[in-house]
Amino acid sequence: MSKPTVLILGKIPPPYYGTSVSMLLIMQSALHQNYTLIPINTNVHTSLDTLGKISFNKFKLNLMMYVQLYKTIKKKHPQCAVIPISQTTIGFVKDAMFIWICRAMGVKVLVHLHGSVLLDWYNKSNFITRKITYATLTKTQGAIVLGTNLKYIFEPFLSTKKIHVVPNGANYTYTHTTKINNQLQVLYLGNLQATKGIIDVIDALVLLKNKYVIPFECTIIGAWRDEATKAQCLKLVTDNTLNVQFKGIVTGPDKNKYYEQANVFVFTPRAPEGHPWVIVEAMAAGLPIISTNKGAIKESVIDNHNGFIVDDNAPQQIAERLYQLAITPNLITTMSANALAHYNNNFTETKMVNQLHTAIDNVLKA
Numbered sequence: 001m002s003k004p005t006v007l008i009l010g011k012i013p014p015p016y017y018g019t020s021v022s023m024l025l026i027m028q029s030a031l032h033q034n035y036t037l038i039p040i041n042t043n044v045h046t047s048l049d050t051l052g053k054i055s056f057n058k059f060k061l062n063l064m065m066y067v068q069l070y071k072t073i074k075k076k077h078p079q080c081a082v083i084p085i086s087q088t089t090i091g092f093v094k095d096a097m098f099i100w101i102c103r104a105m106g107v108k109v110l111v112h113l114h115g116s117v118l119l120d121w122y123n124k125s126n127f128i129t130r131k132i133t134y135a136t137l138t139k140t141q142g143a144i145v146l147g148t149n150l151k152y153i154f155e156p157f158l159s160t161k162k163i164h165v166v167p168n169g170a171n172y173t174y175t176h177t178t179k180i181n182n183q184l185q186v187l188y189l190g191n192l193q194a195t196k197g198i199i200d201v202i203d204a205l206v207l208l209k210n211k212y213v214i215p216f217e218c219t220i221i222g223a224w225r226d227e228a229t230k231a232q233c234l235k236l237v238t239d240n241t242l243n244v245q246f247k248g249i250v251t252g253p254d255k256n257k258y259y260e261q262a263n264v265f266v267f268t269p270r271a272p273e274g275h276p277w278v279i280v281e282a283m284a285a286g287l288p289i290i291s292t293n294k295g296a297i298k299e300s301v302i303d304n305h306n307g308f309i310v311d312d313n314a315p316q317q318i319a320e321r322l323y324q325l326a327i328t329p330n331l332i333t334t335m336s337a338n339a340l341a342h343y344n345n346n347f348t349e350t351k352m353v354n355q356l357h358t359a360i361d362n363v364l365k366a
Contacts, residue, residue: 004364006035007072007081007107009098011043019084019114021277025170026082029353035360038076040069042084042098062094069098073105080363082144084112087121089129096136109140110363112166115274116146116295119153141366144359146275147296162366164359167296168275169352172284172343175260184208184216184326187262187287189255189278190269192233193225197268197292202233203315204266204322206240212323218244219258259285263332264325266290270312273297283343288335290321300347306339 010023020043027039042065044058072078081102085095102109122133137143137157144166145151151163186205190196198220208214224230237244250258259265265282266289273295282289283300289307291297303309308324310317325332345351 003034003036004080005038005076005078006031006360007038007040007069007076007078007102009040009042009069009081009083010112011084012039012041013043022112022114022168023084025349025352026356029349029356031353031357031360034357038072038078040065040072062097066097066101069101070105073102073107078107080108080110080141080360082110082112082360084114085118087113087115087118089121089125092121092129092133092136096132099136099140103139108363108366110142110144110164110359111137111140112144113150113153113274114146115272116150116153117272119156120272122156142359142363144356145296147299149299150296162362164355164362166352166355166359167299167347168277168280169347169349170277170280171349172256172281174256174285182215184214184322185261185263186216186218186322187221187258187265187282188218188267189221189258189265189281190267190276191225192220192222192229194229195269195271196222197270197312198222198233199229199236200268200270200313200315200318201266202236202242202244204318205242205244206236207315207319208322208326209240209242212319212326214323214326216243216322216326218242219247219262220244221247221250221255221258223249256285259287262287263336264288264290264322265307266318266322268292268310268312268314268318269294275300280343280347283339283347286336286340288325288332288339290318300342302338302342306335306342 008026011020012023013020031037044061083098086092099109122130142162143154143158144164145153146167148165154163188201192198205218208216265287267278269292275296279297279300289301291301292312293309298309301307301309308321
């Protein structure tokens with residue numbers, strides 16, 4: 001018996017960011033055992049700097065993608081297409097064209113949401129945009145969200161049984177050593193911009209040094225996204241003589257090394273998130289995590305179990321949690337073990353693939 005053919009639309013890296021990493025993992029996963037997977041690369045970006053920017057070249061590339069999708073459906077006769085959708089007007093209209101082409105040609109559609117603000121964007125949109133969005137999403141056979149607490153996003157468009165939870169998951173291998181050192185080894189990894197909480201983290205480190213008098217080393221990995229944030233953060237580090245090292249973009253085994261050396265991970269975004277890959281990585285590395293309640297983060301970081309949830313834009317709270325960990329070494333050990341167990345139970349590649357498999361099968365049976 002032949003396997004069902006499934007189109008997987010998505011951005012193939014480079015550049016590497018949440019949705020492109022997800023696409024790569026899906027295409028390389030064990031889903032090949034159940035389906036004939038056919039990728040359609042929807043990436044029109046050469047770097048992170050071009051995200052969200054309009055250009056004639058992108059318009060041309062999108063037209064070529066629609067033609068490629070049409071030809072692929074005509075040739076391969078897929079039964080289902082997994083299509084990631086944007087949360088902006090221009091982005092959603094672009095993605096809606098993929099959905100309508102598939103539906104017009106008899107292909108069932110499973111949309112994949114990598115963020116958490118789709119419904120908020122929809123409610124704030126004008127009448128015409130809402131009409132287009134509603135007509136598009138109600139014609140699909142299913143939707144994927146990154147956490148159970150995000151299922152509400154699709155409830156205005158689809159029945160509950162058509163909304164599937166597939167958190168990000170991957171297989172990470174780290175050398176797990178004792179996490180108790182003479183001082184806190186703090187790690188931040190993410191884009192260095194205010195919305196990702198980098199200023200709040202450094203403000204917290206100022207408090208940790210000057211108010212709580214706690215020794216620490218902090219490693220910050222990521223690319224600066226704007227000069228104003230960079231200047232503000234570097235000034236805070238210099239003026240307060242903070243033990244902070246900026247490593248820029250680090251990938252592969254080098255990045256793994258920093259996870260293994262740390263004993264606490266801090267990522268406290270102010271803006272909406274989906275299910276950040278850095279949270280999954282930190283859990284796999286057995287790190288207590290300090291983060292904010294954005295998107296599906298709270299389903300990975302369970303407050304007072306494997307880390308702490310703090311308010312966004314709250315350096316004082318971040319500093320207090322770091323202080324608590326610093327003066328309670330056994331808490332680091334306990335949370336480290338809890339983080340690794342939570343990862344192994346819920347966020348491996350096998351878990352993600354099994355949940356995605358279930359979602360696709362339900363759509364094929366719809």
